[in-house]
Amino acid sequence: MKYKSQAVAKPYFIAAIGLFLAQVIFGIILGIQYVVGDFLFPEIPFNVARMVHTNTLIVWLLMGFMGAAYYLIPEESERELYTPWLALVMFWIFLIAAALTVIGYLAVPYARLAEMTGNDILPTMGREFLEQPTITKVGIVIVALAFLFNIGMTVLKGRKTVVSLVMLIGLVGLAFFFLFSFYNPTNLVLDKFYWWWVVHLWVEGVWELIMGAMLAFVLIKTTGVDREVVEKWLYIIIAMALITGIIGTGHHFYWIGPPEYWQWWGSIFSALEPLPFFMMTVFAFNMVNQRRRNHPNKAAVLWALGTAVLAFLGAGVWGFLHTLAPVNYYTHGSQITAAHGHLAFYGAYVLINITMISYAMPLLNGREANSMRSQVLEMWAFWLMSISMVFITLFLTAAGILQIFLQRYTETPLPFMVVQEKVALFYWLRVISGLVFLGGLGTYIASFFVAARDAKYPQPIEIGKVQPSPAAV
C-alpha cells in the first residue's frame, strides 16, 4: 500500500466477503427448496430467499468494485484519495441500507415492505434483480454519486492512466444504466425492454470495462510487464466488449414483444460477445508468461488466471450455447439460463473481485503477500469453489436439456411441474455441489485468519521461503 487513503478499501472488501457468505447460504436454501418444496415454507418462501440470494450478490459485487476503485485509483493517480472520510461514510450508508433491505425482505411480507416504503409513489419494486424498495435504489444512487465524485476528483487531480480511465468510464456507465431501474411503465414490453438496459448493459457492457481494468491492474502489479503492452490489450478488449455487447442486447428482445429483426441483430452480435472474454484469457496467460518478476503472492496470480478462464467458459461458452435465436427459442427461461447465469457471474465478477481482494488485502495489512500456509488455503478455496461451480453448471445444464426436451420439444409436451419432478436427481446433485462450494468459501475465509496468525507469530521455517521483493512496479 503506497497511499494511506487506500485503506478505505478494507471495510469494503470485508463486507463484500461477509455478504458473499450470506449469498451462498441462501443459494443453498434455494437449492433445497427445489427438491424439498416445503422447506422453510411459509416462513421463507422461495421468492424471498431468491431475492436475498441475488441482491446480496449484486451488492457485494458493487462493494467489491468500489473497494477496488478506492484501492487502485490512488495508486494509479499517484496521490491520496480526494476525500477519504466520504468513502467511509458512504461505506456505512451502503452497508446499513443493504442490511435494512435484506431484513425487510425476511421480516415482513414483500407487499407490506412495498407499502411501508412508499412504492406507490414511484413503483420500481418487484422486477427481477431490481426488487429493492425505491428508497434503497435512491440510496444506491446517492452512494454512487458520492463515490464517483471522490474517485473522479482523485483521477482529475492526479496522474491519468489508461487503467484508471477505463475503471472510471465503467463505473460511470454502471451508475448511468442503473437509472433505468426507475423507469417502470405499465406497458410490460417497454418495462422489459428497458429492464435489460440495466441488466444486460451492466454485465455484458460496462462491467466488462471494470473487470478489464481490475485485471490489468493486478497483472501489471504481479507480473511487472510493461504498462504500454497491458494498456494496448485493455483498449482492444474493452473495444470488443462494447462493439459486440451493445447490439448484443438484442438477444433478450427475441420473445418479449419487439420486432423480429432483433433475432438477427441479437444473434449475430451476441455470437461475437465471447471474443472479449477469449481475449482476456489470452491476455492474462500472455502477461503471466512474459512476467518480469515473480510476485510472492502466488494465490493472487492463480485467481487472476482463474478469472480469465472461467469468465470465458461461463460467459463465452455457456453464453454462446443459448444465444442464437433458433436455440434460444427452446432454452429461453429454462435451467440452461440458470446454468449460464451461475458460471458467468462466478467466473467473471466473483473471481475478479476475489482476485483484487486477494492481491490487495495483504498489502492493506502491511505485507506484500500472506504466509505460504495461508496462500495454500486460498488455492484450495479456488479449486473447491471453481470445480463445484463447474459441476453446478453441468448439473443444471443436464436438467435444462431434459426440461426442454420433455416440456418444449417432444410431440407430447408435459406440464412444467411434472417435468420438474422428473429431473429432481440433478437438483439433488446441485445441492451437493453447493455444499462443496460453501466449504470452499469457508476455506477462503479461514485463509485470512491463518494469514493474520502467521503474520503475528511468524513460522521460522518460512523465512527461507520468503522471496526478496523487487521494487514495486
Place this chain on the structure above:
Amino acid sequence: MAQVFTKSMARNIFYGGSVFFILLFLALTLDTSFALPERDQRHQLDLSTEVGQRIARGKELWETNNCIGCHTLLGEGAYFAPELGNIYTRFGNNKEAIKAFIQSRPAMGIPGRRSMPQFNFSDEELDAIAEFLKYSSEINTAGWPPNIQG
C-alpha cells in the same frame, strides 16, 4: 501484438467503435418504439377504461407480491414455477380459472412439495391480476413459447 498495431490505434477503435454502436443501438431502439404499438397491446392500457385500470392494478399487484421471484413471465424471472405469459390460454382463456387457482392455495403449503403462498387477495384484486395476465398473453412474442406448456 505486433508493433504496427499501436496503443493509439486500439484507443481509437474503442472510442470510435463504442460511439458508432451506441448510435446504432439508439437508432434501432427508435425504430422499435415505432413498431411496438402494433405488437404490445397498448390500446388495452388506456386508463380511462375499466380494463386499462384493471391491468395497471394487476401489474402493481404482480410486482408488489414479487410473483417474478418464482415464475417466469415471457420467459424472464425465476424457474421455480410455471411460465405465466401464456397461463390465460393454458387455462382455456378463462380468467375465472386463474382466480380460482390463486385463491385456493393452502396457507401452510403442501407437505414435501413446492406450493404457492396464500396471498389473501380480494375479489377485485384477483380480477386485476387475471386481467393483467390476459393482457400479457396477447402480446406478440414472435411465436414463443413453443407450446402451451410454456
